Amino acid sequence: MTRMKAQFLFLSCLLLSMSVLSIKTVEAVSRTISVEAGKEEIENISLKVEDEAKGRISVLGGSDNDIDFSITGPNGEAVVSEERVSTMDFRFTASKEGLYALHFDNSFSTERKTVTFNYDVRHYIFGIPQEDFLVFVIMIVAVIGLLLFAAMSRP
Structure with a gap:
């Protein structure tokens, strides 16, 4: 019975570790x-x-290939604001939770523009990148699981 408990605990720790790994970071x-x-x-x-x-934006089309680009926070405050950009990199850290709006403003132009943009969002927990935090949690769970397995496997 003790060996069965140890195997159950080990499998539970393994399952917990696998579920933590499935979180999008x-x-x-x-x-x-x-x-x-x-x-x-x-x-x-x-x-x-x-x-x-x-992220990065790139503008194609029109004679000048440019656009006004800005990012506003949840309360409408300006986070990034640039005029007449054709290619631009941006980076910011969210100070508040909510929707941040990326504005692609072509109101000054008489020509249609094609904008390609890409961005990635990295999540943090207690100021630590989420993927590092999850690795730490998995390591702790694995060590506890191994210790429990070793303790319960003794005759």
Whole structure:
């Protein structure tokens, strides 16, 4: 019976470790949109406090291949704001939880623009990247499981 308990605990720890590994630690998005002349397109990103978003935009089409680009936070505050960009990298850390809006503003132009953008979001737990935190949790669970297995396997 003791050996069966040890095997059950070991398998439980293994299952817990596997379920923790299935948690998504980084989100990556890549899109291409058309922004009509005189219009603005908005894409939203849902972030939690301390999430880090970084990405790149590239503009094609029109004579100048440029667009106004900005990011606003959940309360409408400007996080990033650039005018007439053709290619741009951005990076910011969410100070509040909520929707962050990526604004692709072509209101100044008489020509349609094609915008390619990609970004990834890295999640943090207690200021530690989520993937590092999960590795630490898995290591602790594995050590506890091995200790319990060893203790219960003794005759």
